[in-house]
Amino acid sequence: MPKMFWRIVITASAAGGAFLLTSILDQDDGDIWQWVASIVIGSAALIVQYLLDFGERFEKVDTRFNEILAATTLFSQVDGSVLRSDEVTRLVLGYTKVRERGGDIVQAFAEKELGRLAKTMEGLGSGSADCPGENNEWLIDITDCVKMTLDATSTSVDREFWTNGSAERYLAAQEKAIKRRGVEIRRLFVVRDTDEVTPELRALCERHRRRGIEARIAVRSLMESSPKVDDFIVFDGELCFETKPDQESNPDRTWLSAEPDHIEDRISQFSELWAATEPDPEPEPAAEPQPGVAPTAASG
Structure with a gap:
């Protein structure tokens, strides 16, 4: 309504101005020319306003059309991608x-x-993404997606992880991947010296093995090069999940990388560490007593 009001005001003003101007410039030809000029100029003013308004509307329609076209293009790309639309x-x-x-x-x-x-x-x-701190949700979600292999190192950076609630969810996701999708999972618990191979660490390895995970303990001081080992997981040979430590070796940042060169380096590093580590011997089953023979007392 205000827009229409201003159109009427502008049109009337243009027509009145034209009538006044023609009456001042030409006072001999009567009122016909004055009326014609005022009507023409007033009409022209009204037409110009409508043209300007049409131009604004067309620009908005064109902008909206481009937005719709961009959205349509985006969704067509989504339809053709792995990500479900x-x-x-x-x-x-x-x-x-x-x-x-x-x-x-x-x-x-x-x-x-x-x-x-x-x-x-x-x-x-x-090719890469990161977030501050530990991101256990990423870890579990990616485990739910893995189809073939999961190779992981576990260093002092994430040792405390195995004592919290997320560890049980993570192990359950790995066990499901093994049983339902046939995923092969290997994990190396990396320590610096033999005195860090504690009964608790051996029990942790056994806990993994009961889930179907191949778990070993790698002692760096027993290796020829005593290599520095980062905390990483390689999923399906395509995506690497890494926990970056702060100055006190606490988890500081989680990093995902899909860069082929980086993945290849991590796969090579894990393969070398795995080959240099011997599996723990299987515990020998207790001997069953022979019928009619009393068990002997343990010496010492």
Whole structure:
């Protein structure tokens, strides 16, 4: 309504101005020329306003069309990719509902989560992604996706991990991968010297073996080169999950890498460590007593 009002005002002003101007410039030809000029100029002013308005509307339509075209192109790429388009659709619809119904704190949290997801997707698209601290959810989710092999080192950086609740979830995910998908899992517990091979560490290895995981203890001082070993996991020979330590050897950052050269280096390093490590001998079963023979007392 205000827009139409201003159009009428501008048109009337242009027509009135034209009438006044023609009456001042030409006072001999009567009122016909003045009326014709005012009507023509007023009409021209109205037409110009409509043309300007049409130009603005067309620009908005063109912008919207480009947005729709970009969205269509994006979704067509998603349809042709490994990432399922229905998951992307769920994400967009879920975010739209949050924007419509959520309060300020809910919207702020949704924005933060969406930004974190976008950062991860951008990172993986470029070959690597990272986040501060330990990310056990990444670890378990990737384990749920592995299809063939999982080769891992466990150093002092993540030794405390095996005592918290996430460790049990991680082991359960690995056991499921072994039993349901036939995944081969190997893990090396790396220590510096033989005095770090404690009964607790041996019990941890046995705990892994009961899940179907090949577990060994690698003592660096017994190896020829005594190599420095980072804490890493290679999934299917395609993705590397690494825990980076701080100055006190506590988990400081989680890093994912899909760079082929880096993956190849990690695979080679693990293969060399595994070949240089002997498996623990299987515990010998206790001898069954012969019928009619009393068991002998242990000496000493």
